[in-house]
Structure formats: C-alpha cells, structure tokens
Amino acid sequence: MDLLTRFFRPLYDCRLSVPESTPFTAVLKFAAEEFKVSAATSAIITNDGIGINPAQTAGNVFLKHGSELRIIPRDRVGRFTEPMTGLA
C-alpha cells in the first residue's frame, strides 16, 4: 500500500507517495531534495511539533503521527559567551 504524505515548509508544500515499507530516512531525503535543502541538516516534525525519529518505516510514522508533516532545519547550540545583565 502506498502512503500519501504531505510536507509543509513556510510558503511551500509537497506531496509524496511512498510504499509503507519505505525507510523514513529515504522519505526525508526525497522531501529535502524537493525543497532543495540538505537532508543531513533537516528534520521532520508533525504539525503539532513532535520530532520524528527517521530510523523507522514510513508506515510506522503514518500510523503514529498521521501523514501531514513539516520539514525544518536542525539548529545547533553552543556556549553563551556574553555575560547577561538582568533588569533587577
């Protein structure tokens, strides 16, 4: 059975149809190519913000989270170098 998944990014959306056994890493790769972004620095989340581990099948993701998903860039965190001054 093929799954129809709809991806959103600000101003764009795309639809992908994949077999349910497709590794979700491949779905991420396809969606990233469609939006011309790097799959390595992108992540898939649900419309209500749940992060999706890409190491599972598309069928699993569909069952748990539905088929309307978002692709976002991954952020990175590091050291806060400036001393903060509070208002109080």
Place this chain on the structure above:
Amino acid sequence: MDVQAALEDMGDKPPGFRGSRDWIGCVEASLCLEYFGGPQGRLCHVPRGAGLQGELERLYSHFAGGGGPVMVGGDADAQSKALLGVCLGPGTKAFVLVLDPHCWAAPKNPTELQIAGWVGWREVSTTFDSKSFYNLCLTSHNSEKQLPPQD
C-alpha cells in the same frame, strides 16, 4: 555521552557519532526526551527574520499552563538559551527570562545566579538575532493538559 549514545542507538545519528564533537540542537533534545522517557518536548520552528515576537502568545500560554523550560537553538545564533518565563509589557515591549544552561556552579541562592549573569530578564527584540532561524523545544509533563491562557 549518554545523549550521543542514545542518538546513535536510535538511528538518528550515524555510527561514529558517539565520542564526536558534532553539533546537536533542539531536534536531538526532543528525540532524547522521548527516548529516555522524560517530559514531552514539542518543537516550534521560527523562520529567519521572523523573530520571537510572533511566538510570545504561545510562550505565555505555555508557561501559564504549567509548561517547563523552553530550549532555544539557532544557526547564525548558536548560543544556547533556556527560557523560563515571558513578560509582556505595555506596547510592544516583551521580555523573556533567560537561563544559560552552561551554568555548572552550585549557587547559594537565586540572587547569586543573577549577579553572575547565568539568569536574567532580557528584552526579546535585542536577545534574538534576526539573521538566525530558531527552533524552540517546549517541555511539559506528558500527563499535563495545557490550560487556557489567563488574562
């Protein structure tokens, strides 16, 4: 190292990530919260240039409803921050209570943390870089329901 091991074991990172100095951020944090059975971490993406002004009502509702700290990560702005509260002032001024999560000391009291600069109120318009996108990870207990905003 536990976080690195978890990300590699769950398949989000490739073999060799353990022990590396590769970056992680809010996405990895939310996956780890689920993996370790911690509080729920919902992700919110703020596009480059948008600033946090558009998310203030959401943050207010989050904290008013008993939500936990909000992890913040970006790209151009890679200085990690944790938000502990939000204050909506008159007009368009807004402030967030920012904690530097790198604090390692054992302070005697909250004032010591403020004086040392580890926590403090910061104006939203100057704290966040318009050249950066941001991801927020809003933490809350899995069993808690969000309360409606209280005026």
